[in-house]
Amino acid sequence: MALREIRIVGDEILRKKSREVKEVTPRIKELISDMFETLYKEEGVGLAAPQVGVLRRVVVIDAGVEEDVKKPMVFINPVIIEMDGEQTGEEGCLSVPDKSCKVRRAEHVVVEAFDEDMNPFSIDAHGLIARCLQHEIDHLEGILYIDRVKEQEAEEKGE
Ligand code: NI
Numbered sequence: 001m002a003l004r005e006i007r008i009v010g011d012e013i014l015r016k017k018s019r020e021v022k023e024v025t026p027r028i029k030e031l032i033s034d035m036f037e038t039l040y041k042e043e044g045v046g047l048a049a050p051q052v053g054v055l056r057r058v059v060v061i062d063a064g065v066e067e068d069v070k071k072p073m074v075f076i077n078p079v080i081i082e083m084d085g086e087q088t089g090e091e092g093c094l095s096v097p098d099k100s101c102k103v104r105r106a107e108h109v110v111v112e113a114f115d116e117d118m119n120p121f122s123i124d125a126h127g128l129i130a131r132c133l134q135h136e137i138d139h140l141e142g143i144l145y146i147d148r149v150k151e152q153e154a155e156e157k158g159e
Contacts, residue, residue, distance in 0.1 A: 001030075001037045004052035009096045011053075015142040018048075018055045021076050024118050028058065032074055032116060035060045044094045046132045048139030051095050059113075059136040063128055073123075078113035078137055087127065091135060091145045101149045105134045 007013055021028055031054055039047045039060055049058040057077045064070035085107030092100040109130045112122045125133055135145055 001033045003041055004034050004038045006038065006042065006094050007051055007053050009144060009146070011095075013050055013053055013055065014095055014139070014144065016050065016055055017142050018050050018057045018140040020057050021114075024076070024116060028056070028076075029116065031056070031058060032060060036062070036072055042094050045128070046136045047094065048136045050139055050142070057140050059133075059140070061129065061132050061136065063132065074116050075111065075113040075133070075136075076115065076118070078111050078133065078140075080109050080134070080137060081112050081122070082108075082110035083134075084108050087131065089131060091131070093135070093145055095139075096144060096146055099146075101146065103131075103135075103145050103148050104152050105131045105148075109133055111137075 031049060035047050035049065035052060038052060039062060045063050046059065046061040049056045059075040059078055061073045062071055083106035086104060087107040088102055088104045090100050091103045107130060108126050110122060110124050111133050112120065114120050
């Protein structure tokens with residue numbers, strides 16, 4: 001395991017779309033364990049592969065920092081298949097240091113993904129985990145939460 005360098009806003013890799021993972025190679029396994037090590041070191045809740053400079057559709061989440069129970073979750077090729085409700089809460093991002101903003105997100109999502117053995121699974125998530133999944137899946141599309149903040153501010157002005 002090794003720590004990976006977190007890419008910071010302004011780095012164009014954060015703006016690129018990530019590619020699907022076809023097979024969990026030893027390299028992908030190493031990426032996942034490095035992403036967890038990096039996440040824990042930085043005390044984050046979630047991390048997407050492009051944040052460590054790898055354009056693959058891999059997300060790791062552990063809300064243990066917020067909820068006191070470590071629960072590492074790996075999502076390969078995650079897709080949101082349902083979303084509803086609304087929640088507004090403070091978000092930060094390891095790629096946007098020393099900043100946090102209120103963001104509006106769906107309160108509930110259903111996500112389909114593959115686990116570390118490429119077995120498909122789905123998760124029905126509310127609250128923090130739902131927020132986190134939306135934030136991390138945005139990273140795979142090159143979208144940062146600060147873009148959502150801008151969009152939402154513009155919407156409110158237009159109303
Ligand atoms: Ni982020």
